[in-house]
Amino acid sequence: MKYDYITLRERPGIKETAAEWFSSKWGVPKEAYLECMEDYLSGKTEYGWYLCLDGDKIVGGMGVIENDFHERKDLAPNVCAVYTEESYRGQGIAGKLLDMVVDDLRSKGISPVYLITDHTGFYERYGWEFFCMVQGSDPEPSRMYIHK
Known part of the structure; x- marks a missing residue:
């Protein structure tokens, strides 16, 4: 299958659609995504x-923000809103997007990059390493990963 991997700057016209898509996946208000996207654009x-x-059709996506709702303000920036549509999983889409994020940020002198997750074993496949536990918005601490 041939998919297009893009940054929002390459297709700014889909900003509204992208904000709606992320909002529908994560339950965060569309306006929060729009604000971050506007800052980027x-x-x-x-x-x-x-x-x-x-x-x-958007089938996978992720963003980068200062802090993904955790107490460690010194660990930034954070990959957020990582999602691949269920019927598209297992094809390496998230991995390609993760590599794209790291390469793009590194080209701008931004490294390392962090993310929080409750997954184990997934991000390691793409060069991420467990860094520490952090307290997020959930009662239980979350796993913090780093990519240098």
Whole structure:
């Protein structure tokens, strides 16, 4: 299958659709995504938004923000909102997007990058390493990963 992997800056016209898509997956208000996307599109930040498209349909995506709702403000930036549509999983889409994020940020002098997750074994396949436990918005601490 041939998919298109893009940054939102490459297709700014799909900003509304992307914000809706992320909101529907994570239950975070669309306006929160739009605000972050606008900062990226306007050049206010280099923390971007990355998408996998099957034609015009968004089938995977993730963003980069300062802090993904955890107490360790010194660990930034954070990959957030990692999601691949269920019927598209197992094809390496998330891995390709993760590599894209790391390469894009590194090209801008931004490294390391962090993310929080409750997955074990997934991110290690793409060069991420467990870093520490952090307290997020959940009662239980979350796993913090780093990519250098």
